[in-house]
Amino acid sequence: MGATHHAREATDENLAVVDEIAAEYAGRPGSLIPILQRVQARVGYLPADVMERIAERAGVPASQVFGVASFYSQFRLKPAGKHVARVCHGTACHVQGAPALTDALCAELGVEDGETTPDGEFTVESVACVGCCSLAPVMMIEDDTFGRLTPDEARRIVRKYGK
Amino acid sequence: MAETGTLAQVTVGLSSCGIAAGAADVMSAFESEIAARNLDVRLRRTGCVGMCYSEPIVDVDLPGEGRQTYGGITAEQVGRIVEEHLVGGTPVEEWLVRAEDRELPDEAYYSRQVRLVLRNAGTIDPESIDEYIEAGGYAALEKALTSMTPNDVIAVMKESGLRGRGGAGFPTGVKWDLAKKSPGEKKYVIVNADEGDPGAFMDRSILEGDPHSVLEGLAIAGFAIGADEGYFYVRAEYPLAVKRLEIAIADARERGFIGDGLFGTDFSFDVHVKEGAGAFVCGEETALMASIEGRRGMPRIRPPYPAVEGLWRKPSNINNVETYANVPWIIANGPEAYAAYGTETSKGTKVFALAGKIARGGLVEVPMGIGLREVIDEVGGGVPGDHEFKAVQLGGPSGGCIPREHFDIAVDYESLVKTGAIMGSGGMVVMDDTTCMVDIARFFLNFTQDESCGKCTFCRVGTKRMLEVLERICEGEGREGDIELLEELGDKIVSSSLCGLGQSAPNPVLTTLRYFRDEYEAHINEKRCPAHACKPLLTYTIDPEACTGCTLCDKVCPVGAVSGERKGIHTIDQELCTKCDACRAACKFDAVIVE
Ligand SMILES: Cc1cc2nc3c(=O)[nH]c(=O)nc-3n(C[C@H](O)[C@H](O)[C@H](O)COP(=O)(O)O)c2cc1C
Numbered sequence: 001m002g003a004t005h006h007a008r009e010a011t012d013e014n015l016a017v018v019d020e021i022a023a024e025y026a027g028r029p030g031s032l033i034p035i036l037q038r039v040q041a042r043v044g045y046l047p048a049d050v051m052e053r054i055a056e057r058a059g060v061p062a063s064q065v066f067g068v069a070s071f072y073s074q075f076r077l078k079p080a081g082k083h084v085a086r087v088c089h090g091t092a093c094h095v096q097g098a099p100a101l102t103d104a105l106c107a108e109l110g111v112e113d114g115e116t117t118p119d120g121e122f123t124v125e126s127v128a129c130v131g132c133c134s135l136a137p138v139m140m141i142e143d144d145t146f147g148r149l150t151p152d153e154a155r156r157i158v159r160k161y162g163k
Numbered sequence: 164m165a166e167t168g169t170l171a172q173v174t175v176g177l178s179s180c181g182i183a184a185g186a187a188d189v190m191s192a193f194e195s196e197i198a199a200r201n202l203d204v205r206l207r208r209t210g211c212v213g214m215c216y217s218e219p220i221v222d223v224d225l226p227g228e229g230r231q232t233y234g235g236i237t238a239e240q241v242g243r244i245v246e247e248h249l250v251g252g253t254p255v256e257e258w259l260v261r262a263e264d265r266e267l268p269d270e271a272y273y274s275r276q277v278r279l280v281l282r283n284a285g286t287i288d289p290e291s292i293d294e295y296i297e298a299g300g301y302a303a304l305e306k307a308l309t310s311m312t313p314n315d316v317i318a319v320m321k322e323s324g325l326r327g328r329g330g331a332g333f334p335t336g337v338k339w340d341l342a343k344k345s346p347g348e349k350k351y352v353i354v355n356a357d358e359g360d361p362g363a364f365m366d367r368s369i370l371e372g373d374p375h376s377v378l379e380g381l382a383i384a385g386f387a388i389g390a391d392e393g394y395f396y397v398r399a400e401y402p403l404a405v406k407r408l409e410i411a412i413a414d415a416r417e418r419g420f421i422g423d424g425l426f427g428t429d430f431s432f433d434v435h436v437k438e439g440a441g442a443f444v445c446g447e448e449t450a451l452m453a454s455i456e457g458r459r460g461m462p463r464i465r466p467p468y469p470a471v472e473g474l475w476r477k478p479s480n481i482n483n484v485e486t487y488a489n490v491p492w493i494i495a496n497g498p499e500a501y502a503a504y505g506t507e508t509s510k511g512t513k514v515f516a517l518a519g520k521i522a523r524g525g526l527v528e529v530p531m532g533i534g535l536r537e538v539i540d541e542v543g544g545g546v547p548g549d550h551e552f553k554a555v556q557l558g559g560p561s562g563g564c565i566p567r568e569h570f571d572i573a574v575d576y577e578s579l580v581k582t583g584a585i586m587g588s589g590g591m592v593v594m595d596d597t598t599c600m601v602d603i604a605r606f607f608l609n610f611t612q613d614e615s616c617g618k619c620t621f622c623r624v625g626t627k628r629m630l631e632v633l634e635r636i637c638e639g640e641g642r643e644g645d646i647e648l649l650e651e652l653g654d655k656i657v658s659s660s661l662c663g664l665g666q667s668a669p670n671p672v673l674t675t676l677r678y679f680r681d682e683y684e685a686h687i688n689e690k691r692c693p694a695h696a697c698k699p700l701l702t703y704t705i706d707p708e709a710c711t712g713c714t715l716c717d718k719v720c721p722v723g724a725v726s727g728e729r730k731g732i733h734t735i736d737q738e739l740c741t742k743c744d745a746c747r748a749a750c751k752f753d754a755v756i757v758e
Pocket residue numbers: 326327328329330331332333355356357358359360443444445446447448449481482483484486588662663664
């Protein structure tokens with residue numbers, strides 16, 4: 001099911017990750033979301049074969065795994081760049097100039113919002129509030145948060161990561 | 164802790180906002196300075212004290228002297244603080260923002276506050292259960308378990324007048340009573356830490372700054388309704404909150420505050436943490452429970468309410484983070500003490516997150532019923548620069564914008580609803596004359612349209628239609644009849660959606676239409692954006708009188724739309740101009756005119 005829409009990229013290594021994580025949750029109902037989260041943290045995204053394996057190991061229909069993975073914005077069905085620049089578009093950041101940050105980053109990297117550069121280095125994303133609203137506008141790269149940004153600063157930060 | 168004994172103490176605020184501002188570097192700078200000089204100083208961490216505008220924040224306590232607070236500190240400044248203050252005994256006066264023994268300008272940020280929920284935030288180390296206990300923590304749980312019955316606890320909660328802080332303001336004691344009376348052996352208590360309102364961050368701050376207070380409140384709720392298991396449902400975007408919560412739970416378990424037979428009674432209680440996965444609708448209680456169960460977060464029809472049929476179809480009680488954080492204080496200090504704050508129908512205090520165009524953005528806790536003007540102007544310091552206050556947005560995507568003409572209202576549930584806004588979770592985003600209210604309406608509709616789970620047709624399709632109309636108005640393509648169309652669609656979505664998301668989605672549009680109709684009309688009839696925010700409606704020109712021919716605008720223009728000789732007057736090619744604003748920002752002579 002659905003597999004034709006996605007690249008079949010599961011390696012044995014990825015399937016082993018699924019087996020290992022699913023085993024930890026064996027017999028615990030309601031574990032699908034944490035399993036998906038932890039598998040994605042290790043594999044980087046959720047290839048179709050990996051999701052099929054999760055369905056098998058967690059004992060839920062594959063349709064439910066695909067349904068859940070597509071419902072929540074945290075889950076990636078496509079690989080992301082090595083670095084993910086997440087620009088906050090919450091209310092405070094919007095009022096303080098978030099659109100200009102996104103414009104600047106997209107122009108700098110030559111991608112549209114939500115896309116990954118062809119060399120696989122960077123993904124630019126918009127996210128809702130990251131909870132640092134008083135430092136708006138805010139951007140996160142991986143787990144680092146940058147606040148009170150100007151478009152120029154945002155560009156400079158991304159360049160530093162690119163090196 | 165205020166009392167430090169004989170040891171000098173340095174405390175660095177290490178919450179997400181502090182860390183984003185560079186607090187981790189400040190912490191390591193202190194570590195190495197203190198080690199290099201071999202000083203006998205206690206270096207500790209704390210959560211967010213609320214002065215986010217001044218992060219990174221450092222407190223220095225010398226024995227026998229009051230606490231002195233530094234704001235906006237960088238790693239480079241640490242050496243001088245160590246040298247002059249820690250070693251020399253004299254504070255670096257110009258970097259201080261607050262001092263216990265005298266009044267500095269930022270005192271205004273504190274003088275109006277009553278910190279019950281934030282009682283420990285910014286003072287204790289959130290990763291130390293000992294510091295929580297030292298501050299009186301877990302005494303309320305002990306009191307409830309060993310000297311009260313579940314009905315006593317519920318009676319206290321009812322008497323306190325506490326209402327849910329997650330948005331709807333339902334009386335907490337009444338909710339607990341329903342869950343208690345609901346038949347069933349197995350019950351659950353749940354913390355809603357999904358904090359979906361973009362612009363609100365009080366729940367994150369509470370969990371990062373004082374996680375035990377929420378855990379203790381949850382355990383008390385478990386005892387009151389007869390639940391032996393609890394869940395925290397935390398937004399995926401809050402990794403530090405999850406980490407500190409997990410530390411708190413592990414420590415509480417080790418000390419016997421969580422587990423079997425607590426305080427020698429036969430009450431047992433265990434908790435789990437579930438992380439959300441990025442869906443705003445999962446803040447809605449029935450969707451949240453579906454998500455804990457590992458399903459798509461779709462709201463369902465109520466009744467049955469969670470108190471009757473909740474998680475895994477068992478009676479469940481769900482409250483917001485701030486609601487639970489109030490509980491230990493109320494049990495410890497008594498319901499009268501709590502109800503002494505606030506108004507007739509809105510008791511106690513409320514934490515607000517101030518952000519947007521405001522001088523002192525951060526977290527403040529004030530008594531219910533305080534004037535909106537006091538919160539924005541006196542506590543928050545008003546709109547910075549020479550801009551003018553236009554509106555404050557409350558309640559996020561479900562709320563509304565309150566204009567200057569209602570600036571004098573009291574902040575309580577009922578007064579806010581009269582303006583068309585709602586209390587919501589307590590996010591206040593301040594807007595000034597550079598904020599376009601049509602753009603704000605579009606922003607929120609874009610949000611709700613994106614986050615609609617798609618179950619109800621009007622919520623799914625109706626919000627999309629509204630968004631299209633708003634987009635064309637912002638692009639200068641607005642038509643006659645658009646305002647009426649928005650109102651009509653809004654009414655229909657409100658009346659035919661199942662959950663609060665759809666029912667309240669049109670609010671940001673309807674309230675801006677109510678107070679800022681002239682801005683909509685300017686966009687539609689005159690193709691003009693009064694706030695100069697909607698790019699397609701702007702033209703950039705250079706004032707020949709003011710232009711000195713310095714060529715700076717030419718240099719910064721990314722598309723080569725500016726031309727002119729050095730020392731000659733420059734002009735902008737309207738065909739090429741992308742309205743990126745770079746020339747206006749760069750011009751030192753205010754020669755770039757935007758209309
Ligand atoms: C679309 C939607 C989103 C919501 N998001 C949140 C949220 O992020 N946090 C929260 O505490 N309540 C949220 N609520 C309210 C909850 O459904 C519920 O009323 C609340 O958790 C009850 O807690 P309280 O009584 O302590 O306020 C939301 C409601 C709706 C309709």
